[in-house]
Amino acid sequence: MTASANGSHKPAHTKPAAKPGRKVRFKVKRCDGPGKISRWETFEVPIEPGSNVISCLQWIAAHPVTTEGVRTTPVVWDANCLEEVCGACTMVINGKVRQSCSALIDAYAPNPGDEITLEPMTKFPVIRDLWVDRSRAFKNLTRVRAWVPIDGTYNLGAGPRERPNDQAVRYVLSTCMTCGCCMEACPQFNIEPDEAAWDTSFAGAHAISQARLFNMHGTGAQLKGERLDALMGPGGITDCGNAQNCVKVCPKEIPLTESIAAVGRSATIHALAKWFTGP
Amino acid sequence: MAQQRVIVVGGGLAGLAASIRVAESGIAVDLFSLVPVKRSHSVCAQGGINACNEVARQQGYSEYEHFDETIYGGDFLADQHPVLEMANWAPKIIDLLDRMGVPFNRTSEGYRDLRLFGGSLFKRTHFAGATTGQQLIYALDEQVRRLESEGKVTKYESWEFLWPVLSDGPDGRRCVGIVAQDLRTMQIRAFRADAVVMATGGAGLVYGKSTNSVICTGAALSRCYQAGAAYANPEMIQVHPTAVPGADKLRLMSESARGEGGRVWVPRRKGDSRPARQIPEAERLYFLEEKYPKYGNIVPRDIATREIFDICVNQGMGVDGQNQVYLDLTHKDPEYLTRKLGGILEIYEKFVGVDPRHEPMRIFPGVHYSMGGLWTSFTAGNYNPAKPQPAHKSGSVPACDAEIGRGLLLGAPNNMQTSIPGLYAFGEVNFAFHGANRLGANALLSCIFDGLFSGVSVANYLANGAPSMAPAEGLPQAEFDAVVAAETSKQKSMLDSVSGADASDETNPYIIGREMGVEMTAACTVVREESRLRQCHTKIGELRSRQRRMALGDAATWTNQALSYARAVGDMLTVAEAMVAGAIARKESRGAHYRADYPERDDSNFLKTTYATFDPASGAARIEFREVDCSLVLPRARTYGRVDKEEAKKPETAAAGV
Numbered sequence: 001m002t003a004s005a006n007g008s009h010k011p012a013h014t015k016p017a018a019k020p021g022r023k024v025r026f027k028v029k030r031c032d033g034p035g036k037i038s039r040w041e042t043f044e045v046p047i048e049p050g051s052n053v054i055s056c057l058q059w060i061a062a063h064p065v066t067t068e069g070v071r072t073t074p075v076v077w078d079a080n081c082l083e084e085v086c087g088a089c090t091m092v093i094n095g096k097v098r099q100s101c102s103a104l105i106d107a108y109a110p111n112p113g114d115e116i117t118l119e120p121m122t123k124f125p126v127i128r129d130l131w132v133d134r135s136r137a138f139k140n141l142t143r144v145r146a147w148v149p150i151d152g153t154y155n156l157g158a159g160p161r162e163r164p165n166d167q168a169v170r171y172v173l174s175t176c177m178t179c180g181c182c183m184e185a186c187p188q189f190n191i192e193p194d195e196a197a198w199d200t201s202f203a204g205a206h207a208i209s210q211a212r213l214f215n216m217h218g219t220g221a222q223l224k225g226e227r228l229d230a231l232m233g234p235g236g237i238t239d240c241g242n243a244q245n246c247v248k249v250c251p252k253e254i255p256l257t258e259s260i261a262a263v264g265r266s267a268t269i270h271a272l273a274k275w276f277t278g279p
Numbered sequence: 280m281a282q283q284r285v286i287v288v289g290g291g292l293a294g295l296a297a298s299i300r301v302a303e304s305g306i307a308v309d310l311f312s313l314v315p316v317k318r319s320h321s322v323c324a325q326g327g328i329n330a331c332n333e334v335a336r337q338q339g340y341s342e343y344e345h346f347d348e349t350i351y352g353g354d355f356l357a358d359q360h361p362v363l364e365m366a367n368w369a370p371k372i373i374d375l376l377d378r379m380g381v382p383f384n385r386t387s388e389g390y391r392d393l394r395l396f397g398g399s400l401f402k403r404t405h406f407a408g409a410t411t412g413q414q415l416i417y418a419l420d421e422q423v424r425r426l427e428s429e430g431k432v433t434k435y436e437s438w439e440f441l442w443p444v445l446s447d448g449p450d451g452r453r454c455v456g457i458v459a460q461d462l463r464t465m466q467i468r469a470f471r472a473d474a475v476v477m478a479t480g481g482a483g484l485v486y487g488k489s490t491n492s493v494i495c496t497g498a499a500l501s502r503c504y505q506a507g508a509a510y511a512n513p514e515m516i517q518v519h520p521t522a523v524p525g526a527d528k529l530r531l532m533s534e535s536a537r538g539e540g541g542r543v544w545v546p547r548r549k550g551d552s553r554p555a556r557q558i559p560e561a562e563r564l565y566f567l568e569e570k571y572p573k574y575g576n577i578v579p580r581d582i583a584t585r586e587i588f589d590i591c592v593n594q595g596m597g598v599d600g601q602n603q604v605y606l607d608l609t610h611k612d613p614e615y616l617t618r619k620l621g622g623i624l625e626i627y628e629k630f631v632g633v634d635p636r637h638e639p640m641r642i643f644p645g646v647h648y649s650m651g652g653l654w655t656s657f658t659a660g661n662y663n664p665a666k667p668q669p670a671h672k673s674g675s676v677p678a679c680d681a682e683i684g685r686g687l688l689l690g691a692p693n694n695m696q697t698s699i700p701g702l703y704a705f706g707e708v709n710f711a712f713h714g715a716n717r718l719g720a721n722a723l724l725s726c727i728f729d730g731l732f733s734g735v736s737v738a739n740y741l742a743n744g745a746p747s748m749a750p751a752e753g754l755p756q757a758e759f760d761a762v763v764a765a766e767t768s769k770q771k772s773m774l775d776s777v778s779g780a781d782a783s784d785e786t787n788p789y790i791i792g793r794e795m796g797v798e799m800t801a802a803c804t805v806v807r808e809e810s811r812l813r814q815c816h817t818k819i820g821e822l823r824s825r826q827r828r829m830a831l832g833d834a835a836t837w838t839n840q841a842l843s844y845a846r847a848v849g850d851m852l853t854v855a856e857a858m859v860a861g862a863i864a865r866k867e868s869r870g871a872h873y874r875a876d877y878p879e880r881d882d883s884n885f886l887k888t889t890y891a892t893f894d895p896a897s898g899a900a901r902i903e904f905r906e907v908d909c910s911l912v913l914p915r916a917r918t919y920g921r922v923d924k925e926e927a928k929k930p931e932t933a934a935a936g937v
Contacts (some may be wrong), residue, residue: 033837048526050630055526062789064832071782073326074789076842078314080492082528083626085413086318087689098514101527102629127463128838135436142428147421148380152303153731159377161389168618171382172419217380232677240582259348 005231018200022047024109025067026056028075029119030129038126041075042067053093053100053118066117067139075118077130087177090184091130092119097184097249123191134197136250137178140207144227148220160218173213173259175252182206182246182256188239200234205246208237209259215266228263228270237264281752282307283741286457286472288440288499290316292412292723293477293706295419296594297737298732301476302431304738305915309470310423311435313494317420320480320492321726324412325405325533325623328376328723330369332393333683339674340401342367342681349721350912352398352579353714354870355886356512358908360659361695361711363679364686365728372727373405379418382407384619394619395538398579398718398919398932399674405487409533409622415723432872437462439843440479441766443506443702444469446758448749452507454702454753458762463838464704467766474701474737474744477503479732481649481707485851486804487796489646490522490531494570496690500708501850503653504857509698511710512651513831513854514861516865517871518620520583521606521643523627524783529645530630533623534607534719536640537576539616542607543567543587544639545596555598555639557607566590573920580870582919584644588805591643598641607639646804648722650713650871651861653704654890655712659908660684667913673792677910687732692740695733700745703737705729773842777834786830788845791822795848798822799855803862808875812863819856823898826852840912853893857900861889864902882914 061074079089124132214220290312290922306876346366384392393402407414478787591597662685706726802815833841867881889902
């Protein structure tokens with residue numbers, strides 16, 4: 001049930017027999033800050049049972065010496081929960097975007113001589129090394145009004161009742177961590193250094209899916225029109241090129257392409273209604 | 280008058296709930312967080328959130344029983360009035376979260392579904408799959424994003440809290456702002472505020488590997504403590520019975536796995552090396568079910584943890600002779616498991632590579648939660664019985680109803696205020712509510728309750744307290760500049776250490792941090808004992824002297840994570856010292872604090888809050904004890920219906936998560 005379409009998160013059902021005391025080579029793309037030239041550094045890291053990319057980066061932080069014997073600085077990266085539920089530690093590992101906490105070394109580099117490359121995501125500006133600035137992904141949640149407009153926090157009783165089937169759909173959509181995988185993999189989503197252009201460049205699959213999530217909620221639907229208006233302009237739903245990469249890389253297996261299709265249908269109806277009744 | 284401002288430090292459930300409530304009162308909020316708030320540690324909470332509900336109510340449950348369970352679960356160390364108010368608010372909080380759109384699991388009629396959790400015989404835990412914390416924080420994150428878009432909340436994400444700014448006025452010392460650092464540009468600057476809310480979570484990283492996220496160092500708590508705020512019950516650390524050991528952290532396996540029927544066992548025959556599924560039922564030892572027939576696998580965490588320890592460490596009966604026991608769900612329907620527990624089973628599958636629907640999980644206890652934290656005060660509400668009540672019996676009329684204000688006076692400015700006026704502590708960093716042991720699914724509740732309930736207290740403090748006479752805006756700039764200068768100089772001396780780096784383990788901050796974690800885990804977790812604690816105290820002193828000579832591995836003046844970590848190591852050592860000092864001083868066993876040399880609870884001497892204050896001269900904690908508010912429920916023996924088959928063996932000193 002956890003195997004995603006590209007198989008990168010497919011769990012091994014038997015524990016691979018990793019040799020104790022073996023070492024794995026890490027090639028890390030490093031960059032000292034915005035506008036600085038990137039460079040590669042290589043490290044050899046001893047592996048223990050259950051090692052993942054995070055534990056290896058932690059080891060490098062304590063022993064920052066390259067394979068050439070050159071003393072360097074600890075690698076900078078973003079991480080928090082280490083349980084693949086916060087989204088922070090997303091990076092490009094062996095060419096594929098994913099969370100580094102759930103990247104187990106035994107699965108990635110089972111054989112002697114295997115190498116693991118770590119690179120920052122390319123669709124967001126690098127802060128330093130593997131840490132990128134994903135504020136744009138959060139800004140896009142504001143753009144689609146990804147919230148339920150409640151009447152404040154006073155005690156006003158329960159929310160709307162919900163059928164379990166609807167809850168099941170909303171729950172999956174609501175597990176989106178804003179990790180950035182779907183944006184990294186999307187050919188239509190490109191790095192945009194100009195913050196002023198964020199509101200008119202492609203919102204990304206995650207934001208469209210969040211619009212669907214809140215449109216499905218009894219009270220959240222109050223803002224459905226505003227959400228659809230936001231997604232019918234430039235950088236909205238029509239910018240999707242239907243490459244379907246997003247759904248393949250989503251670590252939470254959110255049906256992003258279904259969401260895009262659903263919001264597309266709603267947008268068409270919304271546009272027709274506006275055309276007949278006026279805005 | 281200038282716009283009043285409140286600073287909230289920490290963007291987890293407590294910080295977000297506080298931001299919402301304070302912003303609603305028309306006060307500007309500046310919200311500081313080490314990470315984008317959506318990535319806060321609250322996402323890791325799995326099982327659910329407790330509240331009395333209509334079904335349980337009709338079966339004889341009540342808010343009052345929830346209160347009674349929480350007090351009993353905490354081994355009577357929690358002040359009782361705040362816990363009563365929290366339990367009374369729980370159903371209202373669930374309703375609010377429901378209105379915010381949290382996808383709580385539903386029954387076929389569309390009502391909120393419920394599950395069983397530790398320390399209760401009633402289903403009173405609401406849940407959203409097995410990622411309830413994630414779902415709750417997302418709901419609050421969305422509301423804060425809405426307030427942000429309306430200009431009512433300003434976020435400072437990737438900023439680190441460095442120190443509180445305190446000002447001496449006619450009414451004494453109070454908190455008037457903070458100094459913080461942008462972790463990208465490394466800019467250090469002061470921010471003024473009429474009140475500061477600390478919502479910075481627990482201190483699990485002091486133990487190295489724990490179930491906590493990497494930001495849960497306790498550094499923010501430590502800095503407030505060093506600045507003069509009292510630290511209460513530092514020795515009370517919850518070790519969760521079921522964690523999955525990993526190379527980088529211990530991953531939580533939620534209590535909901537047991538709530539949904541998970542059974543804990545080991546082979547009856549020591550050294551039985553057959554695969555789990557080939558061991559017949561009769562040859563399995565379900566040690567929790569045998570010893571606690573009433574609660575079985577859902578005994579509270581401290582008890583389950585000690586029993587697992589005893590089986591593995593003292594009796595040597597762990598699976599494959601190692602420190603691990605089975606947590607078995609394989610008797611349940613796999614589809615049911617996916618629906619109810621999908622998120623956590625997926626974590627196990629992803630990180631261990633085995634499907635727990637078909638193979639029993641291998642688990643061991645791990646450091647999980649800090650019951651202790653910044654000491655806070657409160658104003659009791661209007662329920663004050665002539666004498667404390669005996670244990671509440673399910674189905675009997677509750678001693679007190681659930682009206683607002685029974686436990687605490689709503690809006691009293693001192694509610695959840697630390698020993699420094701103007702400095703509040705909400706959520707895990709607040710010591711209130713959980714006593715000596717937290718019940719499962721009460722953490723999310725206490726975080727949100729603090730924010731919503733005591734957010735009103737913060738607003739009232741601004742309206743009627745010192746800030747109404749002397750707003751932070753009007754205080755002399757020099758008071759703020761002095762703290763910035765102190766932090767800048769601290770940073771400079773750390774950066775200067777880089778040139779002298781001899782690259783030895785002796786002065787490596789990462790190695791010092793790791794050694795602290797190993798030592799604290801070995802000496803100050805499940806079973807504690809005086810001589811071992813004293814040895815640990817000495818080791819912390821050694822690490823402290825090494826930390827003073829620390830050599831940084833990175834001189835960068837842009838995005839220097841090594842600097843931030845190294846700075847935190849010093850603060851973590853201060854927290855560790857207080858934890859150990861508290862553990863030495865408390866010569867009894869209570870809740871999570873088990874002393875092999877004092878195995879009984881001693882109410883006559885230690886039914887008291889450990890009150891630690893920082894002594895700047897020695898860098899160590901001064902420990903005092905303060906009375907606990909026990910005016911509502913009479914303390915009683917905490918047995919959970921234990922049946923002793925043989926005389927309990929005295930356990931050896933043992934450690935978690937190794």
